[in-house]
Every structure is written in C-alpha cells, then in structure tokens.
Amino acid sequence: MNLKKYRIAFIPVSIGIILAVFLYITVKWWGFLILFPWMGLAISVGIFLQLKLKGKNRLLGRKICLLMIMPALLIFVPIFNNENFQLEGVVLIVSAGFFSKGFIHYIIAKILGPLVWRRGFCGYACWTAAVLDWLPIGNNRNNINRSYRNIRFVTLIISVAIPLYMVFGLAYDPWENYINIAEMKWMFVGNGIYYLLAIPLAFILKDRRAFCKYLCPASLIMKPASYFSLIKTSPDKSVKCLECSVCNNYCPMGVDVMGYMRENKPVTDTECILCGDCSNVCPVGKIL
Numbered sequence: 484m485n486l487k488k489y490r491i492a493f494i495p496v497s498i499g500i501i502l503a504v505f506l507y508i509t510v511k512w513w514g515f516l517i518l519f520p521w522m523g524l525a526i527s528v529g530i531f532l533q534l535k536l537k538g539k540n541r542l543l544g545r546k547i548c549l550l551m552i553m554p555a556l557l558i559f560v561p562i563f564n565n566e567n568f569q570l571e572g573v574v575l576i577v578s579a580g581f582f583s584k585g586f587i588h589y590i591i592a593k594i595l596g597p598l599v600w601r602r603g604f605c606g607y608a609c610w611t612a613a614v615l616d617w618l619p620i621g622n623n624r625n626n627i628n629r630s631y632r633n634i635r636f637v638t639l640i641i642s643v644a645i646p647l648y649m650v651f652g653l654a655y656d657p658w659e660n661y662i663n664i665a666e667m668k669w670m671f672v673g674n675g676i677y678y679l680l681a682i683p684l685a686f687i688l689k690d691r692r693a694f695c696k697y698l699c700p701a702s703l704i705m706k707p708a709s710y711f712s713l714i715k716t717s718p719d720k721s722v723k724c725l726e727c728s729v730c731n732n733y734c735p736m737g738v739d740v741m742g743y744m745r746e747n748k749p750v751t752d753t754e755c756i757l758c759g760d761c762s763n764v765c766p767v768g769k770i771l
C-alpha cells in the first residue's frame with residue numbers, strides 16, 4: 484500500500500485526539516476522550532475509502548463516515564451527558580446562562596468551525612443527513628426556485644424565538660426541570676420532528692437533501708463563516724474542464740460546480756457542504 488497517498492486520511496483522527504485531550508483538560512468530561520477520537524476516526528475512514536475505492540463507489544466513504552458519527556452525537560452524548568444538541572435546546576440553555584457541551588458543539592461545529600472546514604459538519608457529521616444520504620433518492624436540481632431556500636429564515640426565527648420567549652417572556656427557568664433533567668428527552672423529540680419533516684420532504688421533492696435546502700435552521704448559522712472558509716472546493720487549473728455536468732448532477736446541494744470549474748474559481752456558494760462528491764465523480768480530476 485502506498486502510505487504516502489493515504490497520509491491525509493490520518494489528519495482527522497489526529498485532530499480528534501488533540502481536541503479530546505484539550506477539552507478533557509479544560510471541561511473535565513471523560514466523554515470527550517471517546518467522542519472526538521471516534522469522530523476523527525470516522526472521518527479518517529471516510530477519506531481512506533474515498534482514496535481506496537474506485538469510480539462512484541468512492542461516494543460510499545462519506546456515507547459510511549456519517550453512519551459512524553451518527554450514534555456518537557445522537558445517542559452517546561444525550562444518554563451519557565443528558566444533552567440536547569438541537570438548536571432550540573442550545574438557545575434555551577444559553578439564554579439561561581448555561582454554556583454546556585451543547586454550546587461547545589455549536590461553537591466548534593457550526594459557528595467557528597466553518598471558518599476552516601466550511602459546512603463540513605453537514606457533509607460528514609450531521610445525524611439528520613446520516614439518514615437522508617442513505618435514502619434511495621437522487622438530487623433534484625430542477626423544478627424548485629432557489630428563492631424557496633429562504634424559508635429557512637422562518638424556521639430559524641421560530642427555532643430561536645420559541646426558547647427565548649419561554650425564558651424571557653414566560654419566565655421559564657430551564658435550571659428547574661430541564662437542564663440535566665429532561666434534555667435527553669427533548670433531544671430525541673426534537674430529532675424525531677426533524678426526521679418526520681426531512682424524510683417525507685425528500686421523497687415528495689425527489690431530493691434527499693431537501694430538508695437541508697429548504698427547512699434546516701442550523702444551515703443558516705453556518706453559512707456566514709463558511710463564506711470565509713480556509714478550505715474550499717477548488718479547481719485544478721492544470722486540468723481542462725470537459726463541461727460534462729457530472730459534478731453538478733452529483734452535488735447534493737445543487738451548487739453550480741461546473742460554472743466555478745469552467746472559470747477556474749473556487750466554489751464560494753455557501754450551500755457547499757464540502758462533501759467532495761463532485762470531486763469524487765469528476766472524470767478528469769478537475770476538482771480538488
């Protein structure tokens with residue numbers, strides 16, 4: 484095996500171990516020592532498979548990574564730490580002055596992280612997407628006007644306004660019967676609602692990432708920082724684009740990848756989730 488070729492696959496697991504040790508020392512929760520190395524390992528496995536497999540099979544790497552991370556965030560954290568990582572739950576606890584692991588998750592994955600790895604959380608770690616990306620449906624690029632994606636502003640306002648109104652309007656005190664008591668329950672209820680919306684919507688619109696495009700409030704939180712991301716999907720300027728549209732057809736977020744590649748520009752569309760699917764299917768290796 485050519486180890487040099489696979490060197491990049493070791494980076495995520497290494498970062499996971501470093502982050503775990505740092506957070507364990509600062510926050511003192513043993514779960515970080517399992518969580519971050521496991522997530523790093525999952526991403527490393529995904530990248531390794533993308534490098535190892537051939538043709539369209541390379542798309543499996545990311546899907547397997549999503550499946551590996553899903554139980555860590557959807558089951559391990561809620562059960563062992565009684566946490567709700569859903570946006571609504573995080574707003575509720577932060578407005579009560581509780582800067583817990585849910586808050587840390589938001590900072591790392593969705594607020595500061597996108598400055599480095601764009602919306603890589605959506606591509607490689609989201610527990611909702613872990614189900615959506617395995618649905619037997621393709622990516623619908625046609626039919627739906629892009630302005631419908633603004634519906635997410637409504638869901639974002641609802642997701643933030645309800646917990647804020649509970650705390651500041653109704654004087655609900657999350658310390659009394661929510662924080663460390665009922666958070667786990669609400670993590671499962673909140674996710675249940677997301678799945679109940681996301682899975683039928685995917686079938687109705689024939690687009691497995693329809694929920695991400697039209698309803699997910701968290702997507703909007705990641706978009707501003709992701710515009711300035713250090714890492715972007717970029718063209719190999721030494722390779723000529725065939726203008727075959729294969730990348731566009733496989734992009735789960737409906738980005739006009741071909742347009743960027745034709746002009747030899749990095750993808751600046753903040754819908755890009757840095758999944759690498761376009762790169763994995765490009766017949767000439769134009770996309771880095």
Ligand code: SF4
Pocket residue numbers: 604605606609610611612694695696699700701702
């Ligand atoms: S847009 Fe929302 S549901 Fe889709 S992958 Fe990102 S966080 Fe998950």
Ligand code: SF4
Pocket residue numbers: 716733734735736737738740750754755756757758759760761762
């Ligand atoms: S542009 Fe490429 S990396 Fe970005 S979301 Fe589309 S397929 Fe994934």
Ligand code: SF4
Pocket residue numbers: 723724725726727728729730731740741744764765766767768769770
């Ligand atoms: S798949 Fe590659 S060659 Fe085809 S349009 Fe996209 S960038 Fe160009």
